[in-house]
Amino acid sequence: MASTFLKHLLFFLLAAFATSWLVQASDPDILTDFIAPQNSTTFDGNFFTFSGLRGIFDDPEPANFKVTKVSMAEFPALNGQSVSYAVLQYPAGGVNPPHTHPRSAELLFVVYGSLDVGIVDATNKLYAQTLQLGDIFVFPKGLVHYQYNADPKNPAIAISALAAPMLELSQFLLLSFTSGIDDTILAKSFKTDPIGTILNGFNYVLWSQEMSSFLKGRKLWYYVTGDATKSTVIEGEDESKYADRLKEWDCKNHQILTWLRNTCVPSIKLKFGRFDTAKEVWDLLVKHYSTTNAIHRFQLYGTLHRMH
Secondary structure (H helix, E strand, C coil), rough: CCHHHHHHHHHHHHHHHHHHCCCCCCCCCCCCCCCCCCCCCCCCCHHHHCCCCCCCHHHHCCCCCEEECCCCCCCCCHHCCCCCCEEEEECCEEEEEEECCCCCCCEEEEECCCEEEEEEECCEEEEEECCCCEEEEEEEECEEEECCCCCCCCEEECCCCCCCCCCCCCCCCCHHHHCCCCHHHHHHHHHCCCCCCCCCCCHHHHHHHHHHHHHHHHHHHHHHHCCCCCCCCCCCCHHHHHHHHHHHHHHHHHHHHHHHHEEECCHHHHHCCCCCCCCHHHHHHHHHHHHHHHHHHHHHHHHHHHHH
């Protein structure tokens, strides 16, 4: 990772820049120089100082996307000042899902690594960009936007400045899926996945190995193979017991269906709509991807695609 000195220097350069930029805000102007702390008549420079970011760049890299906020809640002196900050830390492959800031534009400053970012305007048009170390990107107020660290090995860090004292956001799901945002970003943003690999059409062998191991470890593989079939009435069985067995089978079947959908990019899982069982979905994927020639073709195409 870049030296601590360099990262701290970049941080303070952004502070000077953002202070000059955030001169207009969505919040009303206050009638005094600042809003003093309640029930206090004497206070000093400590009130205007926030030390919560000390050592943040020296901490271990987070396992998941992490936001360290500097808003009015953490720093009361921001009350009435129409400004807030956040340090955004992205592990390898980490994503900040599509969302908006209804009351403020946002400046994003990349201080380590690189980020893929994008904006979706009111006409649902996507404006995407890859940012490098030192780049600054503006997300206009109210527009859906995201950030994604596409590097599979290295983390990324950015600093966000907003013209509002609170970091308000709203996540968007339906709009995002029709905006042209990359399927991988959407899959990482809106999923609860049991495995770390997302089936994208080029990695079926790895995905199927991970998913089958996951299901076998939870004694659910038989639902995929068809050996655990939908319950039928056993002669002499009480109706309530049969209903309970049927509910249990249906619950586990749909749990597996959810996992299959959540570990596939949208363009693949859209094909699952007409199927009601996990076995039907699994058989579809096996038929589509598992022949030797098909696997070779998809993996070769993926390699060529990533080279351009």
